[in-house]
Amino acid sequence: MTTAAPSLPTQQKAWAQAIAQPAQEFPLTPLTVISGAIPADLRGSLYRNGPGRLERQGQRVSHWFDGDGAVLAVHFADGQAQGIYRYVRSAGFTEEEQAEQFLYSGYGSLAPGPIWQRWKAQLKNAGNTSVLALPDKLLALWEGGWPHQLDLHTLETKGVHPLGQLTDNEPYSAHPKRHPQTGHIFNFGIVAGANATLNLYRSDAQGHIEKKESVPLNGIPLIHDFVLADRYLVFCVPPVRLNPLPAVLGFQSFSDALMWQPKHGTQLVVVDAETLEVVSSEAVDPWYQWHFGKGFVNKDGDIVLEVVRYPDFATNQQLKEIAAGQIKTKADGEFWRICVEPQTARVRSQTCLIANHCEFPHIAEDQPTVTAPTYLSMQPSEPDTEGELFRAIARFDPDTEKLTIAEAGSDRYPSEPIYVPKAGNDTPSGWVLSVVYDGGAHQSELWIYDIDRLTDAPVCRLLLPQVVPHSFHGTWRPA
Numbered sequence: 001m002t003t004a005a006p007s008l009p010t011q012q013k014a015w016a017q018a019i020a021q022p023a024q025e026f027p028l029t030p031l032t033v034i035s036g037a038i039p040a041d042l043r044g045s046l047y048r049n050g051p052g053r054l055e056r057q058g059q060r061v062s063h064w065f066d067g068d069g070a071v072l073a074v075h076f077a078d079g080q081a082q083g084i085y086r087y088v089r090s091a092g093f094t095e096e097e098q099a100e101q102f103l104y105s106g107y108g109s110l111a112p113g114p115i116w117q118r119w120k121a122q123l124k125n126a127g128n129t130s131v132l133a134l135p136d137k138l139l140a141l142w143e144g145g146w147p148h149q150l151d152l153h154t155l156e157t158k159g160v161h162p163l164g165q166l167t168d169n170e171p172y173s174a175h176p177k178r179h180p181q182t183g184h185i186f187n188f189g190i191v192a193g194a195n196a197t198l199n200l201y202r203s204d205a206q207g208h209i210e211k212k213e214s215v216p217l218n219g220i221p222l223i224h225d226f227v228l229a230d231r232y233l234v235f236c237v238p239p240v241r242l243n244p245l246p247a248v249l250g251f252q253s254f255s256d257a258l259m260w261q262p263k264h265g266t267q268l269v270v271v272d273a274e275t276l277e278v279v280s281s282e283a284v285d286p287w288y289q290w291h292f293g294k295g296f297v298n299k300d301g302d303i304v305l306e307v308v309r310y311p312d313f314a315t316n317q318q319l320k321e322i323a324a325g326q327i328k329t330k331a332d333g334e335f336w337r338i339c340v341e342p343q344t345a346r347v348r349s350q351t352c353l354i355a356n357h358c359e360f361p362h363i364a365e366d367q368p369t370v371t372a373p374t375y376l377s378m379q380p381s382e383p384d385t386e387g388e389l390f391r392a393i394a395r396f397d398p399d400t401e402k403l404t405i406a407e408a409g410s411d412r413y414p415s416e417p418i419y420v421p422k423a424g425n426d427t428p429s430g431w432v433l434s435v436v437y438d439g440g441a442h443q444s445e446l447w448i449y450d451i452d453r454l455t456d457a458p459v460c461r462l463l464l465p466q467v468v469p470h471s472f473h474g475t476w477r478p479a
C-alpha cells in the first residue's frame with residue numbers, strides 16, 4: 001500500500017518526495033506485476049542499500065550520506081518475485097529509535113547538543129552505502145566502520161562483523177571488488193589519525209580476510225572507491241584533505257572539514273594484488289571521483305581504468321543538498337578512460353568517453369572485462385536538468401563506443417542499473433534491474449530491462465509495496 005505524496009515547496013523537484021518522510025519497512029511481500037512478465041529464468045536476489053531515514057522528530061540530517069541504511073531485497077524464483085525492505089539495525093539506530101531523537105554525529109551531520117559534549121560523541125555506523133553478498137550472509141557496508149551482517153532472506157540484522165581480522169579502529173569500505181578469476185575479495189579502509197593509513201584487505205570468497213597491509217597516507221584524504229585491474233589495485237587519491245581539529249572537537253562535521261586542495265594533484269597509487277605492496281605512485285592533474293568502472297591490463301601491460309571524474313569537490317555539496325530536498329550546486333561527472341603505466345603510475349593517455357552527467361558505473365562481470373559493456377546512471381541531454389537527479393540509465397559498449405540511453409520519463413528516477421547475466425547462453429545476454437521512483441504516482445517500482453533492447457519498454461515492471469527512497473548501491477546474487 002503506497003502512501004500519499006507529501007506536498008512539496010514549489011521549487012523542489014519530484015525526486016524530493018521520495019525522501020521527504022522516513023521510509024516504511026515492508027515484510028516479505030509478493031510483488032504485483034504492473035506490466036510485462038517476470039522472465040522465468042531470472043532466479044536469484046537483488047539487494048540494494050541506501051539512506052531510508054533522513055529525519056527524526058522534525059530534525060533532518062545535514063548530508064544525504066547520513067540517512068540510516070535500509071536494504072531492499074527482491075527474491076526471484078519460478079517467474080515470481082517477493083520483496084522485503086528493512087532498516088539496518090545498527091547499535092546507533094536502535095538507540096536513536098528508543099530515544100526518538102538523533103544522538104550521534106555522522107559524515108556530514110553533528111550530534112545535537114552543546115559543543116563540549118560533541119567532542120566525545122562517536123560516529124554512528126549508518127550501514128547505508130552498499131551490500132556484499134557472501135555465501136552465508138549479506139553485508140551492509142559503510143566506509144567508516146565494520147560491516148553489518150544481515151540474513152540473506154529476511155534481512156534481519158545480526159550485528160557488526162570483523163571478517164576474521166578487523167580490529168576496532170579498522171573500517172571496511174563500501175566498494176569491495178571480487179577478482180573474476182580467483183574469487184578473492186579486495187577492499188580497503190582509511191584509518192584516520194595523526195599517522196593515517198590506507199589499509200588494504202584481501203579476503204577469500206567467503207569474505208574472511210587472509211591478508212592485510214597498511215600504506216602511510218599524506219594527511220587524511222577521502223577515498224571512496226578503487227579499481228581492481230587483474231594483478232593490480234589502483235587508488236586515485238583525490239586532493240581532498242580533512243582539517244582534523246574542527247572535526248575532532250565537534251566544531252565541524254567531517255564533510256564540512258574536508259578541504260579541496262588541488263595543489264596536491266590526484267595521486268595515483270598502484271598496488272600489487274598479491275603482496276598488497278605499493279608498486280608505484282605519481283601525482284597527476286587534480287580531479288575528484290566517487291566511483292570507478294572496469295579495470296584491466298591491456299596487451300601492452302598497461303592498466304586501463306574507467307572513472308567518473310569531477311573537476312572539483314562541489315559534488316559533495318550537491319549530495320549534501322539532496323538531504324534538504326533541493327539541489328542548488330551543479331556538479332557533473334564525466335566518464336573517462338585512463339591508461340596508466342604500472343611501474344611508474346604515469347598516465348599514458350586519457351579520454352573522455354561520455355560527457356553527459358553520469359554516475360554509478362556497473363560492469364557485466366560474466367564477460368571478458370576488456371569487451372564487457374558498462375552500465376551507468378545518466379542525465380539525458382535535455383533542457384531542464386537543473387536540480388534534477390538521474391532520469392535515465394545507459395549502456396556503454398567499449399568496442400563501438402556506442403552509448404545507448406534509456407530514459408525513464410518525466411519525474412521518474414531510476415537507481416544504479418544492476419546487470420544480471422542470463423545463465424546458459426553462448427553469447428552474453430541478460431537483464432538490467434533498476435528501482436525507479438515515479439514521482440508522479442509517488443510509488444517505487446522495479447524495472448527489468450532486456451540488455452539488448454534497452455530503449456524498448458522494460459520487459460517487466462513490478463510495484464513495490466512502499467516508496468523506497470533513492471539508494472546508492474546494490475548487487476545481484478544468483479540462486
Ligand SMILES: [Fe+2]
Nearest residue numbers: 224290291473
Ligand atoms: Fe559509492
